Amino acid sequence: MNWSHLLVQFTPELAVLVTAVWVILSDLFLSRHPSGLWRQCFLGLAAATIGAAFLYQVPTPGVELPAIITRVLLVSPLTSSLKFVVLLLSTLAVVFSYRSFEETERHAGEYYSLILFSVLGGLLCISSQDLVLFFISFELLSLPLYMLCGFRRYNSASAEAGLKYFVNGALSSALMLYGISWIYGSLGSTHLPTLAANYAVVPSPPSGFLVGCLLVLSGLGFKVAVAPFHTWAPDVYSGAPPAVSTFLASAPKVTIVGFILRLFWQSLDGTGQFFNLPVDWVFLFTVLAAGSMFVGNLSALPQQDVRKIFAYSGIAQIGYIFLGLAACNNPHPQQSFSAVLFYTTVYGISNLGAWAVLAVLARGQERFDLDSLRGLHQRNPALAACLALCLMSLAGVPPLSGFMGKFYLFRAIYESGLPFLVVLGILNSVISLFYYFKVLKAAYFVEAEDGGTSFLQAPSAGPALPMVQQLAFQLCLWSNVVLGLWPAVIGEVERVASTITQGS
Amino acid sequence: MIPWLSLIIWLPTLAALFIAVTPRHWVRLIQALALSAGAASTFLSIRVFFAGLMDTAALNKFQVVEALPWLESLGIQYKVGVDGLSLSMILLTGLVSLAALWMSVSIDKRQKEYFVLCLLAISGVYGVFASIDLFFFVIFYELASIPMYFLVGIWGSDKIGSGRPIYRERAATKLLIYLQLGGGLVLLGILALYFATGAKTFDLQMLLQTQLSGAHQKVLFLIFFVGFAIEAGLVPLHTWLPEGHSSAPTPLSMLLAGVLLKMGGYGILRFCLQLTPDASAKFLPAFAILGAVNVLYGGLCALRQSDVKVMIAYSSVSHMGMFYLGIGCCAAASPFNGYGVLGAQFQLFSHGVITALLFAVAGAVYNKTHSRDLRAWGGLGARAPVYTFFYVLAAMGSLGLPGMTGFWAEFMVLFGTWGSQWPLAVLAVPGLLITTMFLLRSVQYGFFGPLNPDHVGMQDADWWELVAFLMLATAALWFGIFPAGLTATVLPILPALIGGAL
Structure with a gap:
């Protein structure tokens, strides 16, 4: 010892x-x-x-x-x-x-x-x-x-x-x-x-x-x-301080x-059976995934509070992850495994980046309806860019990481013989564009009101963020691009997944 | 060896990156960067086009192929190349994008973001036409369409006036959702193709060698066709098009109508006709009926408009109908069927150049008069002969005057349609008449007649606008007089599209 x-x-x-x-x-x-x-x-x-x-x-x-x-x-x-x-x-x-x-x-x-x-x-x-x-x-x-x-x-x-x-x-x-x-x-x-x-x-x-x-x-x-x-989730995420929600x-x-x-996957064998239990795990995870995607995406559509939009988007994103879990009877289980792992990582970083913008904005404002983001691109271009890339990544816009994650996930799902779920996934990512871009519209389309209720009075005179925060924003921003375009990351994820499937 | 195609694709992106780190009030530098990158890409694309024209026989296969390994475990690589189908599209993108960049000089707010997004979109369009790897095809496709949302929504204009108003934010959202729905279907189709062929690769060259079963072909055809038809404005799926094209800022209207629509058309030729030939032969003649509907319905809608940009947008719907009519001939066992497909491909180029010119002139006049309403223009010919000349020229090209590209496209399409499905040709010919009517009407209302007193002090074209007009008009005339320059590049690939020689 x-x-x-x-x-x-x-x-x-x-x-x-x-x-x-x-x-x-x-x-x-x-x-x-x-x-x-x-x-x-x-x-x-x-x-x-x-x-x-x-x-x-x-x-x-x-x-x-x-x-x-x-x-x-x-x-x-x-x-x-x-x-x-x-x-x-x-x-x-x-x-x-x-x-x-x-x-x-x-x-x-x-x-x-x-x-x-x-x-x-x-x-x-x-x-x-x-x-x-x-x-x-x-x-x-x-x-x-x-x-x-x-x-x-x-x-x-x-x-x-x-x-x-x-x-x-x-x-x-x-x-x-x-x-x-x-x-x-x-x-x-x-x-x-x-x-x-x-x-x-x-x-x-x-x-x-x-x-x-x-x-x-x-x-x-x-x-x-x-x-x-x-x-x-929606009440907790919107009620909690944005930094905590982050x-x-x-x-x-x-x-x-x-x-x-x-717990579940390491014990799965190639046929999608978890301990031989008399439950159709594919069906179970499919129901959870599809329900989550539709509930999250459809509920997010009418929301005006950005925190609620993010909360529902989180529910929808978990649906995608469960979609990957549903692909458990893949003849090459490590594909599904690495897809879930990669998507979870991507989701974590992109979601964090989007919430982080709210956490930083929370220093000066209480409300988080769509109007409160008005003119963000002028007040703080870096924050707006981080928000834009993170949300587009979550929406699955190429060539960002979220698209790569979804693509990788869909491929694993298709491989396991569930093309129907791929259709559901694509349909949902089209629905989700609507509210993700609604947030971006608020942040980018309108110029900031002069002398309005915005917390940073002049576009350039906002309180400077600490250097570490600025760097962290850059990290979140670029991670969307790097994780999407740098194939070595997927290589690493596949390596991790192969150690699992060999071990079991 | 110099990677010409990669340079063409990535130079605009490189310029976008440079612009992103340029201070936002250095507008001249930003414009210069954007224009020089655009001009370099255009110059290279002309070079690639003529290099291809030198050796047309080789164009039945991909030329100047560049490949880089990217994600081998998934069968993805970065691979670009051109063949007869895409060569003229690269040239078209070069012409339209540079003209659009020249027209962008008039953009007067938030130039930095504007040029970054615009250049990214141009990179995306080049990439769509050049990429042989389907994964990168999807990436470029989205790179071309996502920036449009911001470009339309931020720099666009609203249609307020007679009729139903069109607000740019709504139009942008609609455009985004429609294009993404199309993109999602294409992605689905590409995944299905990946598994259906069993090749587990996204390499088009490899996929073209595989044989798909009949059932797979039918499903794939429908997925691809609907996906691309959304982008290329087939009638029940076209509603985003008039709103999006008319709300966009001038250069973006040019890009949208000039090349983005063509991505859809190119996709149909590439994916439906080339990858699923049997299903295409089965389904496309039926879809040609929708093409005839496009021609008539788009024309009638255009006839009804007083807003010039909405009118041009509906004329695009009408002209894309010609494309669907043309590809509808691919199946009929007639000696003329090849002309239909040839004409359809020609129409992509022709409509791209001519509609871009129409939008350019209309947008330039809008910048000067601050009105898009034809009735409010009135007699501009007295004050702005340059605008008038180019508008009339573009209108003539659009209505198919011999000597310009539009004539050859419509001639070949109708020739092929007559040989294979003559009732459709009979249906479509009144469409040409309608086109003539609304275009001449717009010329008459806008440029002739008594001068509207509001526009007495109007300035004629700026020099940068003139450069843009000249580029597009030259192309429309040049290939109208020498159509063989375009058809020669397509002919080698034609047997692969129609399953036999012309």
Whole structure:
């Protein structure tokens, strides 16, 4: 047993944990200065991100970890890459939180430590090999989010968002815990590999296991807001401070999709059968996906509040991801796997970029209807460009990353013999253009009103964004182009996917 | 070896990138950058065209092919080349895009964004005509159509006046949704093709060698045909076209009518006729009826308009009908059928150049008079002889006066249609009469008759406008007098389109 290996393998988690504790202590004993706390949080997360990237790039073969660790935590190229994406998104979300709303200044220590603990929960979620650890880390992910959503406690919308999210989240946790208990009851373990081994020796599939799996899936569905478990999302996303929504809409979703991939997909065989259960998984995921896409896209059409548009667009985008999950009887499962992985990553970054614009704008405005974006291209061209590219990417406009993701996804779906779903997907991306471009119309078509209610009085005289935020915007902006046009990224995703399918 | 085609495609994008980092008030530099990139691309496209004309026999296969590996695991590569079908389209794009850039000098607000978007769209159009890889075809197709949304919505103009108003924002949204629906269908078709052929490649050269089963051909034909017909204004799917074309700023109307419509037509020739020949032979004669409807309905609608840009837009609907009539001949076992397809391809070029000229003159006059209403113009010939000359010239070309390209296109199409489906030719000929009526009417209302006192002080054409007019008019006359210069490039590829020699 070598403890130094343990340190190396869990660098990201440890860095986040140390930073979280450090931020709390620093807030208590050293300095309550919000910029300082923000900087510490940012540096910690950035270090963790680099650590995750390093772990992904430089695998450590032959490392002996203590059995007590390997039994519950898995480190593989998949988990490292997911952790890298989640940490990158979290870092960006923290960057954009800077002075986004008043409470980030008054309660900076709490704010940043809550985000850090949530990220820690997400990282453990991705790695967890045992359903109990998964549940605990899932709660560690969720609980800070409830608080963050209600962080502006004197704002009724924010308080409502926090409460609503908490009630729904508690329900989803309860469903999941209940499901885990069914799984444990029917197969006698919560350890994923042991479950598979136990299952192999059971003569016929125990129905309790099926109930458990469906309940766990429902719990996860709540968390990613896939229809019909989406009802909380629009209110929460629009009520929560935009900086929190920025985080909420990106990192946790990628985490949960990553875990769904690990839980359901790693156990799938080429014929699309999950543990031989008597459920048509293709049909199940198809219904979730199609429902989510249509509900999200059609509900977004009449919205006037940009936050609600983004919230519904998030629901629709999760539909696309589930479309990829529905392609599980692909003769080459790694295609579907890598398509889902790639699309999730792309979705995370593009969605974060779009929300980040609102998070930064929230410094000076309360309302977020379409009119509030009026003349953004004059007030801040970089913000407008970031919004434009991110939304066009989400809408699937070539050659941006969202198009590449959708194309890759559609190809996998077609390969698995579901051309009908490709038609649905394309139809939905045409519908979605309508509201994505409605936002862009608000930001680009109209000139800013002189002396209007806009928060930045003169086009050039807006408060300058901190350098880190400007760089982060550039990163979001260019990632849409780079992920879309640089084939090496897809090559990496395929490499990760091939390690999974070979492993199972 | 110098990658001429890639240079043609990417020079405008390069200029767009340079413009993106230029300060926005350096308008002259921005214009100079855009124009020099556009001129370089046009010059190179003329060079490529004449190089192809030197050796027409080789044009039945892709020439000057450049290929770069891109995403091998998916069978995608960057591959461009020209054959007889696309050669004249590259030339057309060169002419129309440069003329449109010259006309853009008159754009008076937000020039930086304007030229960035415009150059990106021009890159996209070049790319559509040149790319052999279908994945990149889709990318270029969208690159050409997405900027149109912003260009129409921000720099366009509203039609207010008699009749139903057309607002540019609404027109832009409609254009976006329609074009994307078309693009989505094309994407679907390309994915279906990828799997149906079993070749697992997007390389058109490889796909052309595969044999598709009858059922696959029918499905693919319908997907591609509807997708491209939305873009190329087939009648029940055309409603975005009059609104979008008329609301767009002048240079964009030229690009939309001059080359974007042609992307649809080119797509039908390339995908339907070349990839699914059996299904085309089965379905296209039926769709030729819609073509005749296009000719008549578009003409009648144009006859009804007092707004000059809406009128020209409906004349495009009418003229695209000729294209559908022409390709409708591809099946009939008649010695004349080849003329129909040849004429259809000719019509793409001819209509592109002539309608771009019409839009250019109409838009230039709009800039001076601030009115698009023909009745408000009145007698401009007295003050603006240059505008009058070029408008009359374009109108003559459009109504098919011998000596200009429009004549040859319509002649060949009707010749082929007469040989294969004579009732349709009988139906379409009144369409020519209607075209003559509305064009002459617009000439009479707008340029002749008593001078409207509002326009006494009107200026004639600026020099940059004159350059644009001259380019397009020269092309329309040159290929009207020497139509063989165009047909010679198409003839080698014609057997692949109609399944036999002419």
